């Protein structure tokens with residue numbers, strides 16, 4: 001079999017790329033190792049930047065998002081038992097974010113692709129990519145108990161952090177940059193109304209907490225926990241008590257979250273990672289396949305979307321007029337934005353979490369930084385600019 005573009009991975013990056021290429025009239029096949037239900041229900045990100053919202057609309061996948069997504073104009077920071085709101089539109093010339101879960105983005109993209117797109121194969125596990133530096137790379141995969149090959153003009157590795165496509169980039173040209181953090185997140189879904197109209201990011205002596213949401217009746221809540229924590233150590237009452245303690249402010253004595261049944265609980269480790277370059281020969285890497293950020297600041301899904309917007313433009317130009325200039329600049333174009341998001345995610349993570357080894361001096365520095373965001377319009381604007389996301393370069 002042959003196709004123009006083989007897309008490995010049917011997460012948000014691979015599915016969005018498939019839709020953008022479909023709209024541009026470029027043939028593509030998506031190979032996804034898991035089944036449809038698994039991909040659609042995997043609980044992950046919840047915040048979309050303006051550029052991601054625009055890309056989903058451009059891909060024709062904006063209808064339900066525009067009906068059900070919730071626009072947010074800011075976030076609240078809590079520290080030193082005080083609350084401070086960061087208002088995005090006034091600090092960024094009108095930029096906002098949208099709350100619309102990754103699970104819903106994926107469901108919308110899968111439905112569209114199955115309705116009128118090119119092939120999207122579930123339970124098709126890619127084992128290797130060969131011929132990256134030739135004009136006909138080959139994807140080797142296993143589907144329905146048999147080995148298959150797919151020859152193509154380009155391979156885009158959208159296969160996440162544990163993906164195999166990056167191995168097609170020879171070790172001699174591949175560099176990786178990494179940082180692992182000494183804490184994890186316990187993430188829960190609760191059938192309880194959101195704590196507040198916007199997200200709350202809290203620094204406390206007991207560690208970080210984040211109150212987010214999935215809908216007007218479902219909360220998504222996170223607590224910093226030690227690495228290696230077993231979610232079984234966290235019965236529901238302990239989770240609610242800890243959220244109450246970490247989110248407490250002096251101005252609202254006795255304030256407590258509204259409790260409800262907790263329907264999912266998991267522990268997520270945190271890591272920063274970049275693989276360079278993001279292109280080698282006819283193989284391109286996009287999304288988590290090329291870079292990981294710790295989740296504080298909600299950049300992971302948004303970076304993945306931005307990468308594939310750039311891939312789609314580059315491949316569209318290549319098939320429309322034969323120009324490979326955008327393919328040649330792909331890696332540099334994306335990496336500049338990736339490193340900005342890497343720094344922002346690192347900044348948010350290390351400013352808000354309690355490192356188990358940190359000294360009282362380190363804590364004072366964190367509080368001083370948070371104070372600066374509250375008192376200086378420049379510091380607040382920098383946070384708002386990064387949080388709402390940088391534009392995707394033309």
Ligand code: FAD
Nearest residue numbers: 009011012013033044045126159160287288298299300301
């Ligand atoms: P993925 O979503 O990882 O998709 C990759 C796809 O490739 C998967 O469907 C996988 O099954 C498939 N695949 C892998 N290997 C193969 C293979 N060999 N053959 C075929 N298919 C393959 N970001 C935030 O902003 N906020 C959050 O709260 C947040 N929480 C997260 C929680 C977890 C547990 C994780 C892992 C990530 C979280 N992220 C979060 C990050 C965000 O979800 C990712 O950045 C986003 O999913 C990246 O999309 P992607 O398509 O690049 O990769």
Ligand code: DHB
Nearest residue numbers: 045046212295296297298
């Ligand atoms: C969510 C996750 C994040 O990492 C974040 O910074 C904000 C919100 C969420 O899952 O809703």
